[in-house]
Amino acid sequence: MLTPARVLLVGAFFSVLVGCTTGRVQKGAAGADPSEVVERSLVILHTNDFHGHIAERDDSAGAARIAAYFAQQKAQHKNVLVLDAGDAISGTPVSTLFSGVPIFEVMSLMGYDFGLIGNHEFDHGWRQIEKFRDAANFPLLAATAHGPDGGLLGDMPSTIVQRGGLKIGVIGVLTDKTPSMITPTGNQGTTFANVANTLREQVARLHPLVDLIVVLSHTGHEPEQRLAATIPDIDVIVGGHSHTPVETPVLIGNTLVVQAHEYGKAVGRLELVVAANGAVTMHRGELIPAAQLPAADPVVAAVVESWEAKVAAKVDFEIAVSDRLISAIELRDWMERVLRERTGADLAYYNRGGVRDVIRAGSVTARSIWNVEPFGNTLVTLRLTGAQVAKMLTENGDSAGRELIADKTYLVATNNFVGAHAQRLFGADAQVQDYGLLVRDLFIETIQKNGLPRPFN
Ligand SMILES: [Zn+2]
Incomplete structure (x- = not known):
């Protein structure tokens, strides 16, 4: 197994050779002190549109194998950020029969750092989102969704998290087309702010405080590319909603746009090195297909099994x-x-x-x-x-x-x-x-x- 330092040196070398950069001034990567490169490197692991697929079935990996992969990556790399870009629920009997709660309970065992509220998180009415926030041991972001009283429906609109020597701003947004996609029952009075305007505000606030800005977005791959083209200073958009398998990151200006298919059929992995001036000097992104993920984490598998046993009689x-x-x-x-x-x-x-x-x-x-x-x-x-x-x-x-x-x-x-x-x-x-x-x-x-x-x- 390669040590983290070696992996990242290979990465830095790769960027110099192939010119795999975001086009900003390169500083700090080539010829940098290896320990500094490790400090300034980040692995983002991401999923989206999981839609309740906690059990391994067909070409979906299931929560337990995805969790094992997250753990493996955390053992191999110092700075890892694990993100989900929304629509975690609705799509399987275990989700529907228990109104989405088991999905967030299972995701809490998988090691996510942040999630996002997607349009399907409104399937049981906006009040149920409070239960999801209780069940999840990681914050659910959403800067654009508000309840009838004007209160934020997510835990927070954005946040700053530290990994090694990097300060990372994470912002959550979901599509402003949400009202036409959710059941009106239980969702009267909810409002959805304009995504581009909200992002401009959030990015302006965070930009002076952080090295890297990551947007968790549930708006779809095409709109996400348009956001990347029109709003400066976003480094990464971890996308969702269109269920797009983005095999390699799409680079728009200085922004990398990624998305990891659907239903846990793949996990997205994006590796970055960030220079002292905040420029991304190396990136390498890929989708790890379900078939290549490691064997199930037994703790997560047991919890998934206990939930699935409750629904088996009704559907199998x-x-x-x-x-x-x-x-x-x-x-x-x-x-x-x-x-x-x-x-x-x-x-x-x-x-x-x-x-x-x-x-x-x-x-x-x-x-x-x-x-x-x-x-x-x-x-x-x-x-x-x-x-x-x-x-x-x-x-x-x-x-x-x-x-x-x-x-x-x-x-x-x-x-x-x-x-x-x-x-x-x-x-x-x-x-x-x-x-x-x-x-x-x-x-x-x-x-x-x-x-x-x-x-x-
Ligand atoms: Zn969606």
């Missing part, structure tokens, strides 16, 4: 056997058909973001359908004109697959998430009728009765 029973992979697009079409048939509606609409998994070939369990629909949405109908349907679809980034008559009223079957947003758009006009029936249960029941969706031909 076979409902069908599939001879093929059923894509999310095909599933969505089938889900719309099921909702239409159940209600006798003229149209059915299911939001794309509401279909969270595919069905794989082999045994299909109730858990498989939970993974497709982890939110616990209910069946609703709406009465909307053709023009209103078109507006609703546009708001969701969709278009109608058929001609709609603008002034004709349609009965539309959908889920309560879409229904609540229609009500926000059209008020009482939308005539939302909630059946109180979980769409997930309807899908499970339909498969048990009629089998899996059949291929188009």
